[in-house]
């Protein structure tokens with residue numbers, strides 16, 4: 001029984017009161033921001049994903065997964081490019097695409113993530129392409145310096161402006177986060193917008209299968225942990241999760257940056273750089289569930305869904321796979337819900 005004053009009882013009906021108490025007790029509040037940014041790569045359409053997921057009942061799907069979750073949708077991120085960024089682009093980064101837009105968007109996202117974490121216990125960033133992984137994780141690091149990052153992706157996204165073949169910034173966000181690579185971005189004023197870096201031993205990759213030569217060089221030089229698909233094939237997802245969690249500081253909060261192209265192109269075909277031979281949907285769900293069950297995941301990204309690629313049914317299965325991943329991250333259990341607020345628990349004792 002809850003202790004409450006007469007006034008509260010008359011104001012709030014039993015169910016609402018009970019639900020509020022439960023949500024306060026577990027403190028599950030989720031802030032969502034859409035980031036319709038597609039300039040980290042060259043294919044049109046990825047900027048449509050946040051609204052598409054909303055149209056496909058994102059909120060209802062999450063709410064059905066866990067009725068206690070208190071969801072606040074902050075809409076889509078807005079940002080403005082300024083002269084200083086354009087100057088950095090002209091002088092130092094003109095050989096990569098859309099640097100100024102990339103920095104303007106991520107600068108706004110860094111602020112937005114911190115605002116969301118002041119009001120919510122968790123946040124979700126919906127891309128957009130993976131270039132926004134920089135701002136999402138960097139914002140998270142400014143709020144929570146003791147942070148670990150699990151980057152689930154077919155690609156390592158750790159190119160430098162000096163190593164990228166394509167000039168597409170969605171292949172570089174991780175290089176903005178690590179202390180050891182900061183010198184390679186010395187004209188980007190990163191210490192002003194994102195002073196807190198990610199220690200290289202607090203990063204784990206899962207699902208890689210398309211690593212550029214210089215990326216492999218960087219990963220190996222710094223001893224960054226990465227479980228590519230061949231490792232997953234050898235030991236299976238449960239062992240990969242065990243090794244991942246062993247590697248990360250047990251006191252740290254966790255950020256999961258999930259690129260839909262980590263999943264096999266059978267279940268997620270509508271994405272800009274699809275690679276065959278990826279995670280099954282079950283493996284993806286299994287990874288997300290295991291991370292969720294640590295109760296340490298505080299932020300997540302879902303990126304690279306592109307509804308302009310593939311057939312109508314390709315888009316549908318990609319969106320559905322994305323929603324399954326999100327649903328499992330934010331509370332849904334394949335083994336059944338653990339609590340019931342509206343069930344008639346006397347039903348077994350009664351003849352109807």
Ligand SMILES: [Mn+2]
Nearest residue numbers: 130153157259
């Ligand atoms: Mn990626």
